[in-house]
Amino acid sequence: MKIKSFRSRLLLVFTALASAVLLFALIAIWLATSQQSERTLERELAVSERVFAELVDVRAQQLQQAAEVLTTDFGFREAVASGDENTIVSALVNHGQRIGTDLIVVQTPQGVEIAATHAAQLLPSLAVLTNAQAKAQFVTVEEQIFQIVTVPVNAPNLIAWATLGFAVDDKFATLMRQLTHADITFLHRSSGLIFATSLQAELRELMASNAGSLQQVFAKNDIAAHISQFNDNNAAVNTETDLLIVFSTDKLEATHEFLTLQRQYIGIALVTLLFAGVLATITARKISQPITVLTEATKKLGEGDYRAPLTLQRADEFGALSDAFEGMRRGIAEREKQIVFQLEHDLLTGLPNRVSIRSLLKQAIASAQSGYVVLLNVARFGEVNDRFGQRVGDELLRMVAQRLRDAVPTNWHVGHLGGDEFVVVGELQSEPQVAQLIAVLKNALELPWWLEETSYLLSFHAGYLAFPHAADDADSILRRAQLCARQAKRDNRFAVAYSQGMDEQYLRRLQIVQALPSAVREHRLQLHFQPKLSCQSGQVIGVEALLRWRDEQLGVVRPDEFIPLAEQTGEIQRITRWVCAAALDQLQLWHEQGFDLTLAINLSALDLQWPELVEFVTTATHQRGLSPASITLEVTESAVMVDPEQAILRLQELREAGFKIAIDDYGTGYASLAQLKRLPADELKLDRSFIQNIATTPEDETIVRSTILLAHDLNLTTVAEGIEEDAAWQVLKRLGCDLVQGYYFSRPLAAAQFERWWRDYHGENSNA
Template sequence: MQPTARAHYGRLFSGYFARSASGLAWLMAVFLGLYVIGLLVPDAGFNPFVDGWLASLLKLSLVAVCWAAVVRKRARSRARVGAGGLARFRHPELLLTAAAVSIISFVDSYSLGILIWGGAEKASPVSEVGYLAFFVLMLAVLVIVVRRQMRGMVWSVVLDSSIGALGAAAVLAVLLGPMANARGAAGANAAITAAVAYPLFDLLLVAVVVALTTSQGPVARRRWILLVFGLLVFTSSGLVFTILKTNYVLGTPLDAGWAVGLSLIAVWADASSRPDLEHTNSTNGVAALALPAVSTAAGLGVLLLASQTPVPAVAVGLAAATMALAAVPLVSRQVALRRQSRTDELTGLPNRRALYSEVSGRLAEDRSRNRALLLLDLDRFKEVNDSLGHDAGDRLLMQVGRRLQGGLPSGDLLARLGGDEFAILLEHTDQAQAEAVALALRDALAQPFTLEGISLQTSASIGIALYPDQGDDLTALLRKADMAMYKAKSVRSGHHVYRSADNRHGDARLRTVQELRLALTEDQLVLHYQPKICLRTGFVAGVEALVRWNHPERGLLFPDQFLTLVEETGLMHALTQEVLRKALDQSVLWSDQGRTLTIAVNLSGSSLVDADLPERVGAMLSARGLLPTALMLEITEDFLMADRDRARDILTRLRASGIKISVDDFGTGYSSLAYLRDLPIDELKLDQSFVFPMADDVRAAALVASTIDLAHGLGLKMVAEGVENGVAYDELVRYGCDYAQGYFMSRPLSAAALDEWLTARQSAATLP
């Protein structure tokens, strides 16, 4: 027979038993219903039909249902292997259950027959052995089920389950103590012996199963709760039987307890042999919290009861174990909270609190040792958050933390202070060694990071403070390392060791930051405009707006004196908005005077990461009634190459609204020219470093000429910056450059001075 045929017949075999077992289960339910009804009908005692025939038929149906479940599960296993080969039976609990139900059914039937014929003394040994075998087999079933349920379970669930089981067992031990003593004194029959000797152990396992079900939450295969309740009903009937002792009468409703318990066990076996239909993972949170709480209260109640009245020693021991386990989560939770309070949630590194604690301890332990505190801050980290999102920024910080940790010698301390700041305490380190570590860390961070599919390079500025020369506690060291770090940022040196002069610089920096914030709100920023001359006609085609700070004490400050600080303090967005507002307001004034000048405004990379920039600029133009051609935005190559997809999106939207795009400082950025083909650009501004040496350097002149040809070949206009003399001007005209800016034509002028310059230039052009 072919393998596929065997698999087909295996499935047919499995389906046949699924149908037949369903019929057996219904037949068992019918017998159970008739038997229970018969027991509820008052009679004079033993009823041959109910206690004899119906009871026997019910037991036979129980055995049939259990063995049919075993056969069905075996058939499904064979069907899964497909080729009819040997399939290991992976559900021994069904086999053990069928054996246990068969044994107890045989023992009950045998004992009933012996009792009817008046041989009770012969039934005692058989009943005791039979009940012992039943409980041993069901114990094995519970162990298998519980073990399977506990696979992959977290320790906290196991702990809650253990608390629940021990609490339940402690209460049961208190309840069963008097019963066991009474049974021993009364010398009840053998059936009572089995029903009382094993319930405590059996109910303890049931308590474990109930605890697992309640605590764990997931209720996939919830059907096995039938097994739990079946055992509970079965053993509870035994306990009631123990209480009644010699007052027990055959044929009363108590007999229904054993029948119902065994029926639930059989139904569980039948259901377990079928395919799983439930795979829900809902969690009963209330029950998960209530179980350990109730069990702990029960254990405490048993201990209080033991202080007032005699209680079995087993119960006291179980209650004490319950209380001990209940204390474990409290202790572990305190430990976890302490650990969490000292750990940075994002990177897993020590946080600021841990840094203070650890450094204070190390300094107190040995104050003679040379140390160094490094304060590291990522450069332009805000742009990563703004362009790629805070999730990407968080992932970058995690990668940075791992890379820093891997680059530090053993015994040194690395902590994240917050944001993109990290602190590093180096042990046994002098200045030269600290600078070497700073260089190594910067080299490690210079290797590209991969975020959102983008290869990203970052850099860091590191401030270094030396112990004990520059501070004898962490507060002083952090303050001086912070000043050194900002010095490294301002001069772009990568790292800087604190010097006394930096203290004055730090104070000046803080004061300047505050003054900058005031400048943005008190209208201290002014714009100067440098004309852009059309080399073909000599006319003024437009102007470039350049920001100046009219400082109330220091006078007019140029951009190189404050723009770096604006970037570092996150004020660039506000500054850009102010420059755009002033430039467009001036464009309105010139338009009213009949002057048509395109104003070029520089945008930094941090301004261009604003996804709403195109809409915001368009709204500013519309509010003033200006055409989009009144504005040109100048951007740098750095932004275009750092995130080309984002650049394409923003530039395309700006161009769609009619705003022109110019690339500033062309030739000084990345070497790739692919963006010239892919991105919507109108104009290139050749950096002045290429224009300055034109008159004396043939190769420089050749570069300028070839760059102009490149721009024209791509359909772009070319603007030359830094034209300082007539020679350069004439050469640019000869090379076919489109526009030029520089001191040879005009310095940047205030709006009023530019009006005078334009008027004078126009007058000179009209002279004969």
């Protein structure tokens, strides 16, 4: 019969559930208590057996002490020694009565009976009795069990052996039962003879008549038992394995508390089942009509359908629940909409964010569509935030986003990857179309940026590539577009297209960054030295220390590769410390060898921000006994312009400490003549770009001439680097340059190579 009523089904379900739970719990408890009762019986019998063994040991010790009292008695020993049988018997009787001994046997060392209460031949052999491991054991004599001990009689040598024993009878078994809480039976399996027991007569007869099948007797009578053999730990005394000791207890008596617990739980289960039935009946009455409506509404919410409103016109709790469901539906729908929008859009600009752009690219690649990605980067936007504040920066980013929306055609997607990066994605676009888009973006972004009647100067760099030709996954596409944008920034161009090999440069920079700390730490960098000569006389006056790095995996790593990366990663100060220490060590060695040289060391822009720079260089120079005047510290013009005020202050401190200051690569940076006048400099190094073609390019000669005149007017020594031919040297002589260096004279050399070059160079000049 099929039950259609919800109330009846609910009642049936509640009752069945409660019944199943109670039944399972009952079975579990029943099994647990049964198993626990078995384990308890086993433990109790094991404990009883251990207690019995300990009591037997105590009794054996008492027997041992009693025997030793007898054998140490002077009169007894004298009687044994003289063979006075009457005295021996009298002593044995008196001593046996005094200690309650049931068996006493005295034998010669050869085993001949001297006096005994029982025939000596009924005992085990004297060799067995006198065994150290066989003392205080059980033996059977004339269908009776005795616990015996054998001790020597010495006067002072061994003259006899005395064996004393206590009878093991029902009285002894009953006493052991009181102490061990288990019945104890001593029996012979084959004959069924029971020597002693604490059991009642009925069980005694059953065990005696079924000695060969004791386990069946125990099972039929609900008895738990352990069976042990006589002298189980010493087969030397008695090898009759049919002699058994049985420890037993009544199972019903031992498990009475467990049975009581099971009966109590059955009663509790019945009461609980009745209560569950009543509760199910009441609940079924209260819940019927609205449940279907609420269930359907919940199902729709679970499926993501938030459109249909929930209307359940009731004034009770179900009505309130219906209103709560409706409020939840509206709230979830609104939050779902907000979450999806926030997940896929940038909150600042409202443009699709990185997640949305990556999803767009993945879908395009999965559907085998091609297109272009253009990534735009706002140059030096961090400086805008630092100088004008976060609010101005955010407003400018919103303006950039809006201008991109207005400028980009509708078939392109505009997104904001975060920070100062924007992206434009176009599916099914051709190369001419992307070129047209780049031109449109360039024109739009070069227009002035007005915010609150203030114009801000923003510059942009872009990188673009085709997908899936240049990359076939979203992450690689965006990463390579970023590489192109950075390349555009380095080249001072608006846009750069991706070309094969850019990734290799990027990966090489990553490898350099990873290998640089260990190279510095393990001193795998090297110093090479390039000579500096007097332009007029050609005399070698000093060297410039130049850093070199040859790596096993990376090969030769140029300074212009790893020095900027060292500045970005914070390794530059460790490099500067090492370079200064190694260069000064070498200069000290050369001075000791008679080489009269000056030394030039290059400093980076970050070194000029290092507060301890002056103290470090000064201490290192003095420790080596060198004069600061022999050290020239070179800084590039662009390094000074990073923070002119701080750089000028640090250079002034170095100059006051006695060091010479040189401005390197002059003419390629942004230093003005006013800044040059303020710089605490001693030398001005002309960049190689003006020197290499000076012999053939009048414009370069004019620039160099004016720079030399300016430097001399400012009392600065001029140094020309990059001399690669004699013609350039001759022009510089004519223009009055002070110092020169370049490959025409020597490439940078390791210290040992430089020393050989020095000797060869001076040898040639002296011959000339």
